[in-house]
Amino acid sequence: MSRDKMVGIKDIADRCGVSPTTVSNVLNNKNNVGRQTRDRILEAARELGYVPKRAEETIHKRKKNTVAINFSDFDAQFYFDVLHGISDYAVKKDFNLLICTKENFSKYADSDSICGCIIMDWSTDDATILKIADKGIPMVTLDRQMPHKLIKNMVTGNYESERTLVEKLVDSDFRSFAFLGGIDSDDNRERYRAFRDVLKENDISFNRNLLYEGDWTEKSGAAAARLIMLQPKMPEVLVCANDLMAIGAIRKFQENGIRVPEDISVCGFDDVIMSKYLGLTTVSVPNYERGYLAMQALADIIDGTGNFDNFKIGARVKWRKSIKSVT
Structure with a gap:
């Protein structure tokens, strides 16, 4: 069923194999329908994206x-x-x-x-x-x-663009990676999935100790940089799920005499204004x-x-x- 066609009571009735009257009784909170049938109708209404007629009409009245x-x-x-x-x-x-x-x-x-x-x-x-x-x-x-x-x-296109970035890093002979993710979201999951897929496809192992959790802020990027500096051997490149965390990491590295990119490369995602001035490699949205x-x-x-x-x-x-x- 196309998304721009409004779902009606008959559509729900056809899905559940009941009469439109039964569906109407359930949607109007009448108590003359068994619990199992009621649950099945409500679930079908949810799956089909049913909008009550009074709500549908509201769009045109507002x-x-x-x-x-x-x-x-x-x-x-x-x-x-x-x-x-x-x-x-x-x-x-x-x-x-x-x-x-x-x-x-x-x-x-x-x-x-x-x-x-x-x-x-x-x-x-x-x-x-x-x-x-x-x-x-x-x-x-x-x-x-x-x-x-x-x-x-x-x-x-989070997945596609992050793949392009990481594939180029791999093609340029980077083999040791860290990843700094943000707060759990569709964006973060897709960027991390692309990162892991490229490494796996190229038989590059990933040390889970080099997976860091941030919250999209510069402060969390700086915190991750401090942890990276405690590693026995720093990774060649830090891939960040957004620019602000990458900027925070770069600044913390530089405060401690670690050069970017000579000692560690860093990249981000978003292309915020500051990224251009800091020379940050990133995905431009x-x-x-x-x-x-x-x-x-x-x-x-x-x-x-x-x-x-x-x-x-x-x-x-x-x-x-x-x-x-x-x-």
Whole structure:
């Protein structure tokens, strides 16, 4: 069933082999249906992405000029370019923007003045997002996979671009690696998976003692660098899941007289502004374009011309001086 076709009671009835009346009774919380049948119907409704008719109609009744942006102040620097892209398209199409952090997102997104949402904050829990979508508010998520009838997922090509980076390192005869990951998320898992896949495919062993956990911040990058410096033998290259952690590691290495890239190479992911000035090799994510396309997609959905198909944003490696002897 296509994502842009609303699921109805008959679809659920066909899936469960019951009558539409039985499905209606369950969805309206009537007590005349057995527990096993009730559970089966509710599970089918969830899997099919059923939106109650009153919620579906809400999309068309809401004011069509204000979009809520679920913004993370935890990693504000990373999202500024995304916000710039969102704002440019919103102004072009006469939309107002309401910027909400995790703490007040639920309150404002549930307002009758909101006609859609863009989800940027990875720390906002899935249940909160799904609850709002169930009320008929269309959404676009960035770097988050959420199957729902009213949610369009826009993801970065994390796996493909990280593979390109690590494959080039291997081709340049690097054989000793450390990996610094961020907080558990789709981004982090995909980047680490690509890293491990390339090493495995090239028969390069990976010492689990050189797998470090950060939280996307410079401080956690510095902490990982301190641990690396305690190793009997430092790795040839530190692969970081984002730029801020890589920058923190580089600064800590340099404070202790360890040269980058002569003594250890370092790379990141995202291409934040500071990366260019520090000469950090990284994967460049087109954040302005991501924001612009996210707002464009949401505007099209609100206007009835868009769809909820997933969309993947490409990213490319930028080679700079923090990596030694790349051929």
